[in-house]
Amino acid sequence: MQNTSLQLNQLGQLKHFLDVEGLSKELLTEILDTADSFISVGKQQVKKVPLLRGTTVVNLFFEASTRTRTTFELAAKRLSADVINMNISTSATSKGESLMDMLRNLEAMDADMFVVRHENSGAPHFIAEYVTPNVAVVNAGDGRHAHPTQAMLDMATIRRHKGDFENLSVAIVGDIMHSRVARSQIHALKILGAKEIRLISPETLLPPFIENLGATVYHDMRDGVADVDVVIMLRLQKERMQSALLPSEQEFFNLYGLTETKLKLAKSDAIIMHPGPINRGVEIQSEVADCDRSVILNQVNYGIAVRMAIMSMAMAGQNQSSLSSISDKGGEK
Amino acid sequence: MQNTSLQLNQLGQLKHFLDVEGLSKELLTEILDTADSFISVGKQQVKKVPLLRGTTVVNLFFEASTRTRTTFELAAKRLSADVINMNISTSATSKGESLMDMLRNLEAMDADMFVVRHENSGAPHFIAEYVTPNVAVVNAGDGRHAHPTQAMLDMATIRRHKGDFENLSVAIVGDIMHSRVARSQIHALKILGAKEIRLISPETLLPPFIENLGATVYHDMRDGVADVDVVIMLRLQKERMQSALLPSEQEFFNLYGLTETKLKLAKSDAIIMHPGPINRGVEIQSEVADCDRSVILNQVNYGIAVRMAIMSMAMAGQNQSSLSSISDKGGEK
Amino acid sequence: MQNTSLQLNQLGQLKHFLDVEGLSKELLTEILDTADSFISVGKQQVKKVPLLRGTTVVNLFFEASTRTRTTFELAAKRLSADVINMNISTSATSKGESLMDMLRNLEAMDADMFVVRHENSGAPHFIAEYVTPNVAVVNAGDGRHAHPTQAMLDMATIRRHKGDFENLSVAIVGDIMHSRVARSQIHALKILGAKEIRLISPETLLPPFIENLGATVYHDMRDGVADVDVVIMLRLQKERMQSALLPSEQEFFNLYGLTETKLKLAKSDAIIMHPGPINRGVEIQSEVADCDRSVILNQVNYGIAVRMAIMSMAMAGQNQSSLSSISDKGGEK
Numbered sequence: 001m002q003n004t005s006l007q008l009n010q011l012g013q014l015k016h017f018l019d020v021e022g023l024s025k026e027l028l029t030e031i032l033d034t035a036d037s038f039i040s041v042g043k044q045q046v047k048k049v050p051l052l053r054g055t056t057v058v059n060l061f062f063e064a065s066t067r068t069r070t071t072f073e074l075a076a077k078r079l080s081a082d083v084i085n086m087n088i089s090t091s092a093t094s095k096g097e098s099l100m101d102m103l104r105n106l107e108a109m110d111a112d113m114f115v116v117r118h119e120n121s122g123a124p125h126f127i128a129e130y131v132t133p134n135v136a137v138v139n140a141g142d143g144r145h146a147h148p149t150q151a152m153l154d155m156a157t158i159r160r161h162k163g164d165f166e167n168l169s170v171a172i173v174g175d176i177m178h179s180r181v182a183r184s185q186i187h188a189l190k191i192l193g194a195k196e197i198r199l200i201s202p203e204t205l206l207p208p209f210i211e212n213l214g215a216t217v218y219h220d221m222r223d224g225v226a227d228v229d230v231v232i233m234l235r236l237q238k239e240r241m242q243s244a245l246l247p248s249e250q251e252f253f254n255l256y257g258l259t260e261t262k263l264k265l266a267k268s269d270a271i272i273m274h275p276g277p278i279n280r281g282v283e284i285q286s287e288v289a290d291c292d293r294s295v296i297l298n299q300v301n302y303g304i305a306v307r308m309a310i311m312s313m314a315m316a317g318q319n320q321s322s323l324s325s326i327s328d329k330g331g332e333k
Numbered sequence: 334m335q336n337t338s339l340q341l342n343q344l345g346q347l348k349h350f351l352d353v354e355g356l357s358k359e360l361l362t363e364i365l366d367t368a369d370s371f372i373s374v375g376k377q378q379v380k381k382v383p384l385l386r387g388t389t390v391v392n393l394f395f396e397a398s399t400r401t402r403t404t405f406e407l408a409a410k411r412l413s414a415d416v417i418n419m420n421i422s423t424s425a426t427s428k429g430e431s432l433m434d435m436l437r438n439l440e441a442m443d444a445d446m447f448v449v450r451h452e453n454s455g456a457p458h459f460i461a462e463y464v465t466p467n468v469a470v471v472n473a474g475d476g477r478h479a480h481p482t483q484a485m486l487d488m489a490t491i492r493r494h495k496g497d498f499e500n501l502s503v504a505i506v507g508d509i510m511h512s513r514v515a516r517s518q519i520h521a522l523k524i525l526g527a528k529e530i531r532l533i534s535p536e537t538l539l540p541p542f543i544e545n546l547g548a549t550v551y552h553d554m555r556d557g558v559a560d561v562d563v564v565i566m567l568r569l570q571k572e573r574m575q576s577a578l579l580p581s582e583q584e585f586f587n588l589y590g591l592t593e594t595k596l597k598l599a600k601s602d603a604i605i606m607h608p609g610p611i612n613r614g615v616e617i618q619s620e621v622a623d624c625d626r627s628v629i630l631n632q633v634n635y636g637i638a639v640r641m642a643i644m645s646m647a648m649a650g651q652n653q654s655s656l657s658s659i660s661d662k663g664g665e666k
Numbered sequence: 667m668q669n670t671s672l673q674l675n676q677l678g679q680l681k682h683f684l685d686v687e688g689l690s691k692e693l694l695t696e697i698l699d700t701a702d703s704f705i706s707v708g709k710q711q712v713k714k715v716p717l718l719r720g721t722t723v724v725n726l727f728f729e730a731s732t733r734t735r736t737t738f739e740l741a742a743k744r745l746s747a748d749v750i751n752m753n754i755s756t757s758a759t760s761k762g763e764s765l766m767d768m769l770r771n772l773e774a775m776d777a778d779m780f781v782v783r784h785e786n787s788g789a790p791h792f793i794a795e796y797v798t799p800n801v802a803v804v805n806a807g808d809g810r811h812a813h814p815t816q817a818m819l820d821m822a823t824i825r826r827h828k829g830d831f832e833n834l835s836v837a838i839v840g841d842i843m844h845s846r847v848a849r850s851q852i853h854a855l856k857i858l859g860a861k862e863i864r865l866i867s868p869e870t871l872l873p874p875f876i877e878n879l880g881a882t883v884y885h886d887m888r889d890g891v892a893d894v895d896v897v898i899m900l901r902l903q904k905e906r907m908q909s910a911l912l913p914s915e916q917e918f919f920n921l922y923g924l925t926e927t928k929l930k931l932a933k934s935d936a937i938i939m940h941p942g943p944i945n946r947g948v949e950i951q952s953e954v955a956d957c958d959r960s961v962i963l964n965q966v967n968y969g970i971a972v973r974m975a976i977m978s979m980a981m982a983g984q985n986q987s988s989l990s991s992i993s994d995k996g997g998e999k
Contacts, residue, residue, distance in 0.1 A: 042443040045652065046387030048415075054712030056740060067438070070417060074389060074442055077415040082714075082743040084736060101944055105733070108966035109740055110708040278434060300441035319711065375776040378985065379720030381748075400771070403750060407722060407775055410748040611767055633774035 006129055013317035016128040016137040017310045020148045021187045028155065028191055034309035035156050035302065041078060042304060051312045052081035055112040059085045060103075061140070062118040067277065068140055071300075072115045075307035084111075100131050107132045113315060114138070121145035136318040138310060144180050149310055150275055151184030153303040155192060157295055158230055160302065161271050165189070169196040171218075171225050171266075173256060174234030174283055175205045181275050182234055186213050200224035200256065204245045221256055225266045232273045233258050236283045249282050259285045263293075271295045339462055346650035349461040349470040350643045353481045354520045361488065361524055367642035368489050368635065374411060375637060384645045385414035388445040392418045393436075394473070395451040400610065401473055404633075405448045408640035417444075433464050440465045446648060447471070454478035469651040471643060477513050482643055483608055484517035486636040488525060490628055491563055493635065494604050498522070502529040504558050504599075505548075506589060507567030507616055508538045514608050515567055519546050533557035533589065537579070554589055558599045565606045566591050569616045582615050592618045596626075604628045672795055679983035682794040682803040683976045686814045687853045694821065694857055700975035701822050701968065707744060708970060717978045718747035721778040725751045726769075727806070728784040733943065734806055737966075738781045741973035750777075766797050773798045779981060780804070787811035802984040804976060810846050816941055817850035819972040821858060823965045824896055827937050831855070835862040837884075837891050837932075839922060840900030840949055841871045847941050848900055852879050866890035866922065870911045887922055891932045898939045899924050902949045915948050925951045929959075937961045 007023065009015045014027065041047055057076040059069050064087060076083045088102075103114070113136040116124040121143030128137040141147040162168055170189055176182045176199050189197050190213070197215040199206070210217060218224030225231055236252065246252055258272065272284075272294045280286040289296060340356065342348045347360065374380055390409040394402055397420060409416045421435075436447070446469040449457040454476030461470040474480040495501055503522055509515045509532050522530050523546070530548040532539070543550060551557030558564055569585065579585055591605065605617075605627045613619040622629060673689065675681045680693065707713055723742040725735055730753060742749045754768075769780070779802040782790040787809030794803040807813040828834055836855055842848045842865050855863050856879070863881040865872070876883060884890030891897055902918065912918055924938065938950075938960045946952040955962060 044387070047389065047443060048387035054710070054714035054744075056713065056743075066419065070419070070439075071442065073417060074415070077389075078387075082740070084739060086732065086736070098946070101942075101946075104963060105942065105966050106736075108963040109737060109970050110713060110967065276434075276438065280431070280434075297437060297441040300438050301443065304442050377720070380722065380776060381720035399752065403752070403772075404775060406750060407748070410722075411720075609767075609771065613764070613767075630770060630774040633771050634776065637775050 006125065009317045009321035011317075011320060013320060014310070014313045015317035015321050016124075017148060017314050018124050018128060018137065018139045019146045019187075020151055020184055020191065021146070023191065025191050025193065028152070028188060031152055031306065031309050031313065032156050032159055034313060035152075035306040036160075038078075038305035038308040039302060041308070042301065047078050048080055049078065049308075050080045052076065052079035052112075052315055055081045055315060056110065057081045057083050057113045057115065057311070058106055058111045059083065059115045059140075060117070061085075061087050062089075062116075062123070063141070065117055065141070068117065071303050072138075072140060072307055072311075075304050075311055076113075076115075078304070079308055079312055081113075081311075103127060103131045103135075107135050111135055112318070113311065115140050115311075117141045119143055134318070134322055136311075136314040138314060141180055144178055144183070146184045147180040147275075148184045148188075149303075149307055150181050151188040152310065153299055153306040154181075154185055154232065154273060154275070155188050156302040156306050157273060157299045158271075160298070161295055162229055165192040165194045168194050168230060169198065169228040170194055170230040170232065171198040171200055171228045172215075172232045172234065173200040173221065173224070173258065175236055176201045176210065176234070177205045177207045178237055179234050185232065186215055190214055196228075198224050198228065202246075202256065221262055222265055225258075225262055225270075228266050229270055230273065231258060231263070231266055231270055233283050235275060235277065236279055238279070238282075253282055257281075257283055257285060258288050260288055260291075263288060269293070273299055276300065339458065342650050342654035344650075344653060346653060347643070347646045348650035348654050349457075350481060350647050351457050351461060351470065351472045352479045352520075353484055353517055353524065354479070356524065358524050358526065361485070361521060364485055364639065364642050364646065365489050365492055367646060368485075368639040369493075371411075371638035371641040372635060374641070375634065380411050381413055382411065382641075383413045385409065385412035385445075385648060388414045388648060389443065390414045390416050390446045390448060390644070391439055391444045392416065392448045392473075393450070394418075394420050395422075395449075395456070396474070398450055398474070401450065404636050405471075405473060405640055405644075408637050408644055409446075409448075411637065412641055412645055414446075414644075436460060436464045436468075440468050444468055445651070446644065448473050448644075450474045452476055467651070467655055469644075469647040471647060474513055477511055477516070479517045480513040480608075481517045481521075482636075482640055483514050484521040485643065486632055486639040487514075487518055487565065487606060487608070488521050489635040489639050490606060490632045491604075493631070494628055495562055498525040498527045501527050501563060502531065502561040503527055503563040503565065504531040504533055504551075504561045505565045505567065506533040506554065506557065506591065508569055509534045509543065509567070510538045510540045511570055512567050518565065519548055523547055529561075531557050531561065535579075535589070554595055555598055558591075558595055558603075561599045562603055563606065564591060564596070564599055564603055566616050568608060568610065569612055571612070571615075586615055590614075590616055590618060591621050593621060593624075596621060602626070606632060609633065672791065675983045675987035677983075677986060679986060680976070680979045681983035681987050682790075683814060683980050684790050684794060684803065684805045685812045685853075686817055686850055686857065687812070689857065691857050691859065694818070694854060697818055697972070697975050697979065698822050698825055700979060701818075701972040702826075704744075704971035704974040705968060707974070708967065713744050714746055715744065715974075716746045718742065718745035718778075718981060721747045721981060722776065723747045723749050723779045723781060723977070724772055724777045725749065725781045725806075726783070727751075727753050728755075728782075728789070729807070731783055731807070734783065737969050738804075738806060738973055738977075741970050741977055742781075744970065745974055745978055747779075747977075769793060769797045769801075773801050777801055778984070779977065781806050781977075783807045785809055800984070800988055802977075802980040804980060807846055810844055810849070812850045813846040813941075814850045814854075815969075815973055815976055816847050817854040818976065819965055819969040820847075820851055820898065820939060820941070821854050822968040822972050823939060823961055824937075826964070826968065827961055828895055831858040831860045834860050834896060835864065835894040836860055836896040836898065837864040837866055837894045838881075838898045838900065839866040839887065839890070839924065841902055842867045842876065842900070843871045843873045844903055845900050851898065852881055856880055862894075864890050864894065868912075868922065887928055888931055891924075891928055891936075894932050895936055896939065897924060897929070897932055897936055899949050901941060901943065902945055904945070904948075919948055923947075923949055923951060924954050926954060929954060935959070939965060942966065 117140040124139040450473040457472040790805040
């Protein structure tokens with residue numbers, strides 16, 4: 001369990017947040033419980049707690065994503081941290097300065113946390129393990145590998161609307177192969193003990209050996225959504241269309257789009273989720289996205305609270321960890 | 334008076350600020366009085382009041398304007414708000430996500446205020462009415478329609494230098510047709526009871542039916558500025574030159590540029606205003622822009638205070654409004 | 667001593683920081699002492715002091731530099747200031763608005779400090795002298811002229827690792843001619859009383875009349891580094907290669923790159939410095955950059971503290987200066 005030891009300090013507390021894989025049910029539950037306490041913060045007139053006051057959070061986005069960056073920026077500011085945004089094109093770092101030198105410079109400026117999005121799988125792990133182990137690293141999406149804060153906000157949404165995971169059937173629908181979100185969701189659902197995970201996807205959009213993850217594969221969406229409690233639609237990357245992995249948008253919608261008709265096959269109180277942004281009429285019918293059972297905007301709302309929880313927990317665990325190592329070594333760095 | 338009901342809560346307080354049209358003299362005066370109290374904040378060593386502490390202001394600029402964005406950012410920070418800047422090219426939103434979905438996502442992140450600049454007239458109204466009515470919307474300039482915070486800072490400038498509006502003759506000079514500033518100024522001056530509003534412009538740069546607004550049109554600038562108390566020069570959009578609505582820059586300056594000679598025709602204590610940025614030697618002689626009677630930099634200074642006033646009033650009115658609707662409906666959104 | 671009178675108020679306190687040239691040993695020592703007190707702030711869990719709370723710092727970068735801008739932004743935020751970042755392409759200002767009008771607008775918004783980087787030598791001086799004398803101006807690098815905050819962080823690094831300057835031999839190696847860093851370092855070392863300053867460079871990369879600065883020139887690096895206490899490597903601007911001032915990168919490295927072999931000629935406890943970003947294998951061998959005697963990351967760390975010191979001192983001196991002039995003149999501006 002390489003991830004576990006990298007993510008936890010010697011007391012078993014989170015000090016980086018890179019991946020849900022390998023984390024315990026207790027730890028994921030602690031994140032969800034902490035997030036619950038932050039959801040009320042967003043409803044207050046003064047939406048601020050002083051937990052990260054005087055700490056420096058650097059948003060390192062090697063892949064542009066205004067949306068995800070904004071959620072982390074808001075979460076950090078509501079924790080009273082100072083935030084520095086850096087949008088780094090990989091070409092720019094290769095030109096002047098190595099990525100490692102740049103990160104070590106930011107560490108030398110006493111940065112406390114890096115929120116990292118990178119198009120290469122494993123980049124946040126590499127940074128946490130080899131480059132700046134004393135800076136708390138939070139993975140904001142790496143390649144096709146993981147998007148663990150998204151998965152945790154999805155878990156928060158399911159728990160708040162459906163309660164315990166043990167009796168739940170959850171269907172994940174769409175482009176599983178290219179989705180870091182799906183990968184992280186499957187791990188989180190397994191750890192939290194979901195009764196059944198169904199993956200609904202055309203053969204061409206399934207990764208190999210997917211059954212090893214403990215999920216059941218469906219190619220027919222009608223069979224797949226039958227009697228489920230939760231339907232998670234994935235965003236369709238339209239670029240896949242060109243690469244011939246997919247038929248036309250219209251045909252995809254007919255086969256795998258969530259319509260009112262198909263939704264009737266799920267449980268009558270099933271909730272509908274989507275990580276956003278939505279392609280209306282491609283993976284989801286517009287009316288379904290906006291209906292009462294859609295919790296898509298709740299996901300966004302809980303997303304701030306979940307990120308506040310993860311950031312404050314990782315910072316606390318990292319500080320705990322540094323305190324111990326300072327008492328070991330002493331002296332000025 | 335559709336604007337009025339959209340902008341005010343059930344207690345008659347501002348909850349959005351979209352347009353001066355339809356607002357009462359009392360409300361505009363309240364804005365000016367509140368702004369007066371903030372002007373002193375800018376002179377303190379600690380230029381900060383905690384009125385918006387813990388609230389989230391999102392600057393949504395669909396049309397680039399570093400200058401206007403900076404004034405709103407400063408105003409929000411001096412009110413202790415957290416500020417998120419989003420420069421959105423309209424093409425980007427059309428590609429991935431509908432504008433409405435993006436705004437509802439920001440609302441779901443518990444954003445409290447949107448400061449909106451958009452190239453389409455009516456965009457801020459549309460957002461306030463149909464998209465996110467519970468987020469306070471401030472219009473930072475929409476198409477050719479309105480630029481109400483600019484108009485209010487102009488009114489603050491006039492009142493601080495000239496006192497009551499009832500005895501004042503105000504001349505607005507230049508490209509009236511394309512100016513959202515002029516349109517908002519005319520409404521504000523009418524509401525506040527200015528004695529006389531003169532519009533000085535070539536025929537080609539006047540909108541049709543302009544006389545209905547209650548202003549007098551002059552084509553000869555010498556007649557137009559005679560004995561006025563206030564001369565407001567408009568910025569000339571140089572793009573108009575190419576579209577053949579205008580003669581050469583030099584000819585425009587000769588006919589409608591404010592020179593020392595023409596200024597002599599106004600009252601001896603007339604003040605000179607301009608929304609900026611100035612085109613020196615096009616709409617105004619450089620010496621006139623910098624002379625003692627120019628209050629152009631005062632306008633910029635009061636601009637921060639006026640925006641602080643509007644932002645804090647709209648936030649308070651919106652909160653008041655939400656409180657009532659929560660007690661009506663109850664429950665979690 | 668034009669610089670001195672421009673940089674100091676009537677009490678001899680710093681009110682702008684434009685150049686180390688002309689400042690006294692006492693003042694530079696005061697900066698270093700103040701910086702020492704801020705280094706501990708970066709080690710605290712709450713890395714914030716309220717010295718600049720409620721003041722507005724505007725980063726005016728006419729030349730892009732994410733790295734330097736980030737250090738000033740962090741320094742300002744740790745002093746609790748509000749920071750506005752403006753990246754201004756010179757073409758943009760020439761188009762719409764003159765630079766002077768733009769700066770006076772920012773001053774009218776009650777900005778307290780401009781941090782200025784500009785590709786033209788003397789731009790920050792011009793702003794401080796003629797445009798906005800009542801706004802504290804800090805030079806963040808102007809043309810080939812000066813980079814005084816970098817020089818002061820270098821002095822802080824030397825003093826913390828080597829103690830007093832009086833017994834030190836310091837070698838500066840590389841492209842002296844194009845380096846604003848070298849120019850500022852030489853002045854600072856002279857003022858602080860360094861025993862010996864050596865400039866090691868090919869003839870083509872030396873400015874004319876360099877000996878007048880009181881430094882000794884070496885063309886052979888082996889002679890130059892012999893028995894020095896401090897080796898400062900300069901960054902090689904690769905653009906120089908094309909302009910035929912330089913042989914190949916490889917040949918430059920052979921002649922003027924810092925290798926383990928050449929380093930052996932310096933004192934056994936000599937420290938190695940570099941303003942960053944490093945070109946590994948061009949001006950410095952990778953192993954040397956990362957060895958125990960390299961204090962390159964310490965420079966980055968002290969850089970925040972030194973900028974906090976300079977910013978807080980200049981703000982205090984400027985306020986002192988304004989207080990006096992207000993009591994002279996009185997009234998509203």
